Amino acid sequence: MFARESIAALLCQLNRYQLQCMKQLVFSLCLLIYPCHSILMAQPDLPADKRASPATVNLYRNLKKHLDKGVLFGHQDDLAYGVHWFGDKNRSNLNDLVGEYPAVYGWELGHLELDATYNLDSVPFTRMREYILEGYQKGGVITISWHLRNPVNGKTAWDDAKGVVKEILPGGSKHNLYLSWVDKVAVFLNSLKTPSGELVPVIFRPFHELTGNWFWWGQDRCTAEEYKQLMRMTITYLRDTKQLHHLLYAYNTSGFKSKEAFMERYPGNDLIDILSFDDYQYGDASKDNSFVKNIDLQLGLLESMAAENNKIPAWAETGYEKIPYSKWWTECLLKSIGQHRLSYVLVWRDGGLVTGKAPREFAPSDTHFLPVPAHSSEPDFLKMYFSGKFLFQKGAAALKLYDK
Helix, strand or coil, X not given: CHXXXXXXXXXXXXXXXXXXXXXXXXXXXXHHHHHHHHHHHCCCCCCCCCCCCHHHHHHHHHHHHCHHHCEEEEEECCCCEECCEECCCCCCHHHHHHCCXXXXXXXXXXXXXXXXXXXXXXXXXXXXXXXXXXXXXXXXXXXXXXXXXXXXXXXXXXXXXXXXXXXXXXXXXXXXXXXXXXXXXXXXXXXXXXXXXXXXXXXXXXXXXXXXXXXXXXXXXXXXXXXXXXXXXXXXXXXXXXXXXXXXXXXXXXCCCCHHHHHCCCCCCCCCCEEEEECCXXXXXXXXXXHHHHHHHHHHHHHHHHHHHCCEEEEEEECCCCCCCCXXXXXXXXHHHCCCCCCEEEECCCCXXXXXXXXXXXXXXXXXXXXXXXXXXXXXXXXXXXXXXXXXXXXXXXXXXXXX
């Protein structure tokens, strides 16, 4: 009996000892794992360009950080011209409408490659530089597209010729010509400086609407691999050869219906910061709600892909020309965005048609994507403005997007 009790007591002590050893082992493993986990968690969230300027890094982080604060509202060429006006000092289409400037300013570099004084929308590049600086100083975000000419035949960006991309890749007949065009873009981008010499961060959106067929770089005009090479060549040339470190790069499709369709030509996470698409309203918006359904689908997919790839989601271009549906702003734009998390949406330009003659001249036009004074959709735009869903200049400035 005594021996049995002694053995039982000994076994009990051994079990307690083993349990204590196990606890110590688990504790030691936790001490080993926790620092590694902390190091991983502490890795800085940087843009694709690991040498990006401090202001560019801050913009990248803040655009992601403030997704729940509201959608930044943008307008193309807002400070440059509008319906029946051009170049008026201190004027803005949006400010005329609501007494506030945009949060995002869109600009276009087309014809810079031709050494033209004006871009393809008649904006002098010298003035554009001033407008960009003005928008930045207001706390706004600058985004730039480039409708460059076809380098093979000299026709417009809307030329539908096939095989152009192949000719500007390394080994192609127009490779050196294309790089000389990118050199001109680099010079302009490198000139976007404050009086103190600070470079203005820019979202650069080259070869946009890539899934459409209206540009010579569209999906039926080059292979997926050729498009990826084009983007990689262009971005690495600007970043590594020209040493531009104040750019965030946007990958931009037209409308899409699946993740696979969107990502088919994606050049890689090491190059891209922003996932975006362009989609406009067409037809009778008062009777057809397919636009709202399609945008809702696309924004859901975009959110998911942005989260999976640690990128910023954006709706880079939209609008409804002349806004014939008076409630389009709340019943279509606002409703389609719903509760989706989106960094910004940009509405296309007002006026801005040109004569096509040299020197390029501005021709007043009644084309517009924002309501003009007394337009039937103006009350609805104001209703959207006061909804709290969107952030304009004051909201963007309050976020201090370029600060830590």
